Amino acid sequence: MKPPLLALILLGFVPSCFASSVSITTTSLPNGTADTPYSAVIDASGGCTPYSWALTSGQLPAGVTMKPSSTSLSLAGTPTTAATYSFTVSVTACGKHVSRMSYKVVIQPTANHVVDLHWTAPPTNDLAGYNVYRGPSATSLSKINSGLVASTLYDDSSVSNGSTYYYAVTAVDISGNESAKSSTIEATIP
16 A cells, blocks of 8 residues: 555656746847847746756857856857847756747947936045946846946947847945945837
């Protein structure tokens, strides 16, 4: 009698992993500009982790690579060739459920738009400058300035047509301490 009881326990446990489907939740990716750093994140949800990611057709922009994590796939690098890239990504959950999503990313040869940012200085006597952060979502921001920005103005000329960007700013004091990020703003490039 004990072996059948053990079999029932195992059967009750295993289907919970197999029953849940995984799906890719990121439906589009930002475009990019040749010779300008590019980053995007493809998220998935459902199923059981860790996920297994794969490029199933097409190719990523030249100079961009994939880096998987347990629930997302990061695309990053510096595109080297202006072109339109179409590709399909798949994610497989541990229960062998698969989700696929196709993307089209345009890498343009040069930027032809500028995002003009400006903000109000904080009331402090020990301000050294500012850092400007940009990303494809409000939760995925990376610093885009190479050195501290001295004024409350910043022009971002590395934006791509047909993309949406999110920006935030931090203040840095003379000791190198950085404030929390400001609230994000959204800029959509035509």
